Amino acid sequence: MWPTAEERGVEPGPQARQDGGGSRRSSDAGRSAAAAAAVTRERPSPYDPGRGSATQVPGSRSEVGGRLGTMARAGMERWRDRLALVTGASGGIGAAVARALVQQGLKVVGCARTVGNIEELAAECKSAGYPGTLIPYKCDLSSEEDILSMFSAVRSQYSGVDICINNAGLARADTLLSGSTSGWKDMFNVNVLALSICTREAYQSMKERKVDDGHIININSMSGHRVVPQSMTHFYSATKYAVTALTEGLRQELREAQTHIRATVRVWPGPGGDGVGTGPPPGTHILPREPMARVCCLELLGVY
Numbered sequence: 001m002w003p004t005a006e007e008r009g010v011e012p013g014p015q016a017r018q019d020g021g022g023s024r025r026s027s028d029a030g031r032s033a034a035a036a037a038a039v040t041r042e043r044p045s046p047y048d049p050g051r052g053s054a055t056q057v058p059g060s061r062s063e064v065g066g067r068l069g070t071m072a073r074a075g076m077e078r079w080r081d082r083l084a085l086v087t088g089a090s091g092g093i094g095a096a097v098a099r100a101l102v103q104q105g106l107k108v109v110g111c112a113r114t115v116g117n118i119e120e121l122a123a124e125c126k127s128a129g130y131p132g133t134l135i136p137y138k139c140d141l142s143s144e145e146d147i148l149s150m151f152s153a154v155r156s157q158y159s160g161v162d163i164c165i166n167n168a169g170l171a172r173a174d175t176l177l178s179g180s181t182s183g184w185k186d187m188f189n190v191n192v193l194a195l196s197i198c199t200r201e202a203y204q205s206m207k208e209r210k211v212d213d214g215h216i217i218n219i220n221s222m223s224g225h226r227v228v229p230q231s232m233t234h235f236y237s238a239t240k241y242a243v244t245a246l247t248e249g250l251r252q253e254l255r256e257a258q259t260h261i262r263a264t265v266r267v268w269p270g271p272g273g274d275g276v277g278t279g280p281p282p283g284t285h286i287l288p289r290e291p292m293a294r295v296c297c298l299e300l301l302g303v304y
């Protein structure tokens, strides 16, 4: 079950993401979002006229619209026909993200254990006439063998992964004082280990094909940033803190490797998925998944 009640009303907006800067592309998405509100221009500063200062000047509607349109087209062109892996695409947030990417013309490998759901989604995308393709892949992410076979199938059939969206995650109501070890292992295997294995394999896939503009996005939670006083969520929260640390560590390693591949963590801002286990409590305001998937992933990729 999700710590949804606690997260309600306190989750920050998508701007609360920790963005893996440090690359020449790092500010693309942020810049475009800012462009919607204002255009930043250099003006001489009254305090230091020689240096100038960045001043917020409202952009006209048509100016901003035109700029966003150009960026959107550039983003779509950049990713068209490239391959994104979305883990946990059989439902919830992962399915919404996969659909949004296919709608924008990407080739998406969606994986999960309940592959039938992804097959249905693929058929839906096809009959809707979306320009991309959804390729369903059955994978139990708690098995390293399964993950490695999936990457090797992607390599042999489609060359490799350009975008890796580590979305799959689960929460079990296993407290620290009396929870089951198997529940902890389930959470750790998918939320932490699978995310790390997929990240490593995606990076190696990009490296061997000399892809220098790939993107690894980890879907995180506010539970990765604060521990709520709800015992059932404590182990889950620990796995999400791990996601925070892993993304920052990855960002540092990518910088050391002098690559422009980006690592970004997206904090999902509140109840929005089907909800692992019991789902959000009745009456909880559910964030609409489709628009949120756009904000959380497409914007990062420079596609709107």
Ligand SMILES: NC(=O)c1ccc[n+]([C@@H]2O[C@H](COP(=O)([O-])OP(=O)(O)OC[C@H]3O[C@@H](n4cnc5c(N)ncnc54)[C@H](OP(=O)(O)O)[C@@H]3O)[C@@H](O)[C@H]2O)c1
Binding pocket: 002, 004, 087, 088, 089, 090, 091, 092, 093, 094, 111, 112, 113, 114, 115, 139, 140, 141, 142, 166, 167, 168, 169, 170, 190, 219, 220, 221, 222, 267, 268, 269, 270, 271, 272, 273, 274, 275, 276, 277
């Ligand atoms: N929902 C929220 O309110 C919320 C808030 C903050 C953060 N998040 C994060 O967002 C992500 C998605 O959440 P959600 O609400 O969309 O969850 P969900 O609806 O329960 O979907 C979870 C997905 O993960 C997959 N998965 C779980 N265990 C797996 C395994 N062993 N192998 C392969 N796939 C597995 C599931 O597929 P199968 O069961 O078919 O394998 C499913 O596709 C998670 O990382 C979560 O921590 C969610």
